[in-house]
Amino acid sequence: MKAVQQPWYETQRIRDDLYCITEPFYCWENRANLWLIKGRDADLLIDTGLGVSSLKLYLAKLLDKPLKVVASHVHFDHSGSCHEFEQVFIHQNEHRALCTGDPQLILSAPELGFVPERDFDAIPYQGFSASDYEVRACPHAQALAHGDVIDLGDRAFEVMHLPGHSSGSIGLYNARRQQFFSGDVVYDGQLLDDLEDSVVEDYLVTMEQLLQLKTDEVRPGHYRSFDRRRLTELVRQYIDTRKAPLCPSEK
Ligand SMILES: [Zn+2]
Numbered sequence: 637m638k639a640v641q642q643p644w645y646e647t648q649r650i651r652d653d654l655y656c657i658t659e660p661f662y663c664w665e666n667r668a669n670l671w672l673i674k675g676r677d678a679d680l681l682i683d684t685g686l687g688v689s690s691l692k693l694y695l696a697k698l699l700d701k702p703l704k705v706v707a708s709h710v711h712f713d714h715s716g717s718c719h720e721f722e723q724v725f726i727h728q729n730e731h732r733a734l735c736t737g738d739p740q741l742i743l744s745a746p747e748l749g750f751v752p753e754r755d756f757d758a759i760p761y762q763g764f765s766a767s768d769y770e771v772r773a774c775p776h777a778q779a780l781a782h783g784d785v786i787d788l789g790d791r792a793f794e795v796m797h798l799p800g801h802s803s804g805s806i807g808l809y810n811a812r813r814q815q816f817f818s819g820d821v822v823y824d825g826q827l828l829d830d831l832e833d834s835v836v837e838d839y840l841v842t843m844e845q846l847l848q849l850k851t852d853e854v855r856p857g858h859y860r861s862f863d864r865r866r867l868t869e870l871v872r873q874y875i876d877t878r879k880a881p882l883c884p885s886e887k
């Protein structure tokens with residue numbers, strides 16, 4: 637019998653205006669970083685976790701302004717609690733999937749096997765079973781396009797469409813602070829490009845773009861944060877491992 641754990645979430649205060657929320661009883665390998673940024677006129681939450689326990693209630697004490705919620709992409713470890721919030725945004729390529737709760741693109745369909753019981757060290761409530769897991773539809777989600785701006789009053793984040801991991805993957809970039817929230821586009825671990833909606837060729841184009849990005853603070857969707865030097869290493873590693881088989885003439 638697994639223990640019920642509440643609160644389900646854990647918060648790390650990085651700075652006064654930046655918090656990282658995680659789900660410590662869910663497996664480390666797929667545990668997402670949910671980023672809360674406190675702006676002057678609005679707060680921004682990037683990603684919402686599995687959705688197995690109310691994130692809105694958990695965050696209530698940290699929120700004192702209107703909240704904008706952005707899903708970096710539609711996969712279940714990032715979009716699970718979107719339905720709880722009022723102002724929710726996702727890239728237009730995955731807008732329909734989030735609005736309808738499409739289990740194939742969300743990767744929550746049981747036959748895909750991405751949410752096994754063993755990935756939970758504890759359970760969020762009595763009677764929870766991973767085999768019943770699903771992400772609730774978020775019919776009120778709004779669609780984002782490349783170049784859109786999420787404005788918090790004292791700072792703004794530009795939406796960068798960075799497909800490859802999934803067709804609607806985005807990063808959020810603050811040019812003034814050179815701060816980049818990367819979702820699953822790049823993190824310091826095994827990058828995934830063989831999922832339902834992954835396209836390696838698109839990923840390679842995305843990675844070339846990231847080599848040009850001016851940032852020294854990358855806040856990823858999984859694992860630890862890193863600097864520009866590590867970003868370049870990770871991006872080059874990916875390009876090196878994937879480019880060769882695609883371009884036989886370059887061998
Ligand atoms: Zn993902």
Ligand SMILES: [Zn+2]
Pocket residue numbers: 666668711713714820857858
């Ligand atoms: Zn993920």
